[in-house]
């Protein structure tokens with residue numbers, strides 16, 4: 285396959301960036317999108333040019349590191365991660381636009397790499413449970429009802445890729461935060477911090493400069509892990525419950 | 536946004552149903568308008584009920600507009616840079632919430648000047664709303680303004696009701712279809728109910 289690539293190039297956070305056009309030949313349909321970029325980077329290196337910087341780690345759709353907006357869609361046209369997107373979904377001779385996640389809370393570090401530290405701080409604000417250290421507890425020590433386990437698993441699938449924020453016209457992180465909140469709120473292990481967790485995580489989310497939710501639904505459409513849109517409503521329910529119970533974000 | 540929106544929605548349902556009295560003739564409609572001013576007497580003073588309702592509505596409209604403004608500012612700041620590759624996003628009703636809301640706000644101002652204060656209604660006289668409504672819908676601009684506003688209202692309610700339900704935590708996997716259907720029915724019933732009045736005047740059914 286032969287492709288024309290328009291890729292966002294930006295040397296560092298402080299410098300201005302812009303779209304650059306590259307012609308790439310010899311792309312096979314079996315390649316993943318990242319392998320296609322590797323091929324381009326080899327070519328660029330050969331020519332003595334700076335390769336395109338992009339984030340990646342597992343390359344099997346589970347770490348959430350890779351992330352780029354392909355033809356205006358987070359992770360491209362298929363509901364998967366960029367590393368699991370194959371070039372057979374594009375046609376020979378196609379022009380493809382590749383841009384970094386766009387959100388005030390995700391500043392560009394270089395080219396397609398953005399700083400997703402804001403997600404880490406939201407998780408740090410309450411996305412954990414308190415357990416005594418020492419030997420691991422027996423697996424059956426705390427029974428978890430089946431429906432609770434299913435809800436928790438559904439939300440635990442979130443890999444923190446940030447596609448939801450990138451797709452949202454408001455740069456809102458409600459889907460990500462709701463996945464984390466609902467995951468732990470469903471489990472007995474998450475019960476002790478249930479109220480303070482949702483209040484703190486939402487407070488941190490707002491502090492990071494993510495936008496407000498207007499229920500456009502773009503996040504759930506873009507999510508490679510299928511976190512459903514109603515998760516946001518579940519988090520709102522958790523939030524209202526915590527407020528009613530007089531919980532405080534900081535104690 | 537959700538609470539103030541639902542207050543206005545409740546008002547609109549009542550308002551739309553009351554408007555249908557126009558099909559029962561001038562005595563019925565004008566009698567109802569008179570009752571609106573005397574309801575609660577002698578416990579309440581003349582027009583106290585009406586003014587209480589106006590105050591609640593004014594508070595709701597203000598809260599709705601202020602929070603919409605704040606939310607829009609926040610959202611714009613959170614996405615300072617657009618994508619070069621632009622794509623049509625979300626449904627029409629969803630995309631038009633901001634401008635649709637502004638249009639409805641302007642409509643309410645026009646509407647109050649037209650049928651409450653009668654400032655812009657040339658052939659209107661106080662105390663006979665039936666004749667005033669007929670006067671409004673006997674002009675091309677009256678019909679245009681109202682019909683356009685009713686369409687905007689339908690779209691706004693369609694996304695707004697469902698959205699408010701999500702904000703208040705009522706959204707659940709199994710309930711989603713019911714909520715969406717309720718939003719669509721509310722939007723359609725409100726739009727058709729309101730539209731029936733100008734259509735009634737235009738077709739000579741009311742006059």
Ligand code: HEM
Nearest residue numbers: 554568589643646647650651664668681688729730732733
């Ligand atoms: C074809 C559609 C409509 C007709 C024929 C209509 C008719 C009227 C009439 C006759 C009054 C005055 C009642 C009185 O003084 O006794 C009124 C008041 C009012 N209408 Fe409508 N209306 C329509 C649609 C709407 C819509 C869509 C809204 C809101 C978005 C709205 C908001 C109001 C408000 C807020 C008042 C109260 C103003 C006040 O008393 O201060 N109306 N309407």
Ligand code: SF4
Nearest residue numbers: 442443445446448507
């Ligand atoms: S909710 Fe989905 S899109 Fe958002 S970070 Fe998690 S996996 Fe990625």
Ligand code: FES
Nearest residue numbers: 343347348350367
């Ligand atoms: S590189 Fe790990 S999800 Fe794509």
